[in-house]
Amino acid sequence: MTTSRTRRASTFAAVALVSALALAACGSSDGDGDADPAASNASGITTIESGKLKACTHLSYKPFEFKEGSKVVGFDVDLMDLVAKELGLEQEVVDIEFATITSGAAFAAKKCDAGYGATTINDERKKAVLFSDPYFDSTAALIVKKDSGVTDLASLKGKKLGVQTDTTGQEFAEKEKDANGFTPVVFDDLPTQLAGVLAGRVDGAINDNGPLLDYAKDNPTTEVVKEFDTGEQYGLMFKKDDPNGTKMAEKANEVLKAAKADGRYNEIYKKWFGVDAPK
Numbered sequence: 421m422t423t424s425r426t427r428r429a430s431t432f433a434a435v436a437l438v439s440a441l442a443l444a445a446c447g448s449s450d451g452d453g454d455a456d457p458a459a460s461n462a463s464g465i466t467t468i469e470s471g472k473l474k475a476c477t478h479l480s481y482k483p484f485e486f487k488e489g490s491k492v493v494g495f496d497v498d499l500m501d502l503v504a505k506e507l508g509l510e511q512e513v514v515d516i517e518f519a520t521i522t523s524g525a526a527f528a529a530k531k532c533d534a535g536y537g538a539t540t541i542n543d544e545r546k547k548a549v550l551f552s553d554p555y556f557d558s559t560a561a562l563i564v565k566k567d568s569g570v571t572d573l574a575s576l577k578g579k580k581l582g583v584q585t586d587t588t589g590q591e592f593a594e595k596e597k598d599a600n601g602f603t604p605v606v607f608d609d610l611p612t613q614l615a616g617v618l619a620g621r622v623d624g625a626i627n628d629n630g631p632l633l634d635y636a637k638d639n640p641t642t643e644v645v646k647e648f649d650t651g652e653q654y655g656l657m658f659k660k661d662d663p664n665g666t667k668m669a670e671k672a673n674e675v676l677k678a679a680k681a682d683g684r685y686n687e688i689y690k691k692w693f694g695v696d697a698p699k
Contacts, residue, residue: 463507465667467533473504473511476532478518481610483634483692484538485513495692496536499555500656502684503534503668503675519586524548527659534668535657538628540588550665551655552672555685557698560592560648561629565617565641570624572646577601582613582625588652589626617642628652630693 468474477496480486485494492513504511520526521535522545540558541551564570570579573596581602583590593604605622607613614635616622625632629647636642656672659665679685680697689697 463667463671465507465671466664467507467509468530469512471509473500473507473509473534474514474532475500475504475511476514476516476521476526476535477537478521478609479515481538482631484630485536495556495688496538496656498688498691499676499679499685500534500536502679503656503672506671506675521657522549522586524660527662527665533658534672536654538630538654539657540652541655542588545657548660549657550660550662550669551657552669553676554653554655555676556630556654558650558652558654559629560589560626560650560652561632561644562624562626562646562648563614563617563632563636563642563644564624565620566643568623570645573600573602576623579603579623580605580621582607582616582622584608584610584613584627587627588650589628592648592650593626614639614642 475497477485477492479492481494483494484496485492487493492515497511497513501511514526514532516526516531518537520529521532521537522539526532526535527549535549538556538558539545541554545551562570562573570576573581577600579602581593581597581604583593583604583606585606585608590604590606593602596602597604602623605616607616607625610627610631613625613627617625618639618641624645629644632644636644656669658669658672676685679688686697689695
């Protein structure tokens with residue numbers, strides 16, 4: 421999105437993120453970055469803070485992760501809760517800039533034990549983080565205001581298309597802009613991107629189908645007019661080239677596999693999307 425959110429942070433940007441977060445961790449007085457890791461039960465897995473599984477994400481990305489009152493909820497949150505419960509831990513959600521997760525900087529700075537955010541698995545991200553097995557299939561989608569006359573990318577000729585920074589939707593738009601004659605306009609997050617559609621700042625927006633269909637349901641003046649089969653799959657993220665991160669990813673894979681087999685995954689899917697999960 422999402423479309424599935426994709427980062428193309430340069431080497432310099434990634435290094436800067438690691439350095440900045442590391443300094444923040446060293447200067448922190450709340451212990452988030454300096455807490456001694458504590459083994460969780462007999463799993464042999466360690467976490468930044470005893471009794472907690474710190475999970476980094478970037479809000480808001482409804483229905484995957486967003487706030488209801490003071491509580492962070494969503495599809496991804498519920499899945500990570502299954503992993504935390506298996507480890508005898510309580511999940512603590514850490515809202516952080518998305519590129520710090522996908523670049524691995526948040527893990528290097530000990531801000532989180534795990535990460536998620538409707539995150540598409542791709543080769544570029546695999547260089548920086550360790551992904552779980554895929555847990556969700558996604559496609560890109562185009563949302564517009566009703567009666568706009570926009571039905572596909574070709575009908576955006578001479579118009580503006582909103583994209584979310586560092587996402588696969590932005591990458592898709594950049595590849596298609598010359599052939600279809602539209603101008604991408606970059607937004608920092610999904611809420612401002614969609615607000616841009618409502619305000620008429622852009623003539624449409626491209627992101628993952630899940631959050632856009634959810635938004636159109638709640639905002640009947642908008643509609644999803646086109647979906648694009650981009651073959652994307654989401655994965656949970658863990659620290660790369662780290663024995664503990666590898667153990668966490670393996671445990672997450674076990675939990676996801678078991679949840680799909682015993683129906684828990686379908687219950688969570690139906691809770692957030694209103695239909696049974698695809699077989």
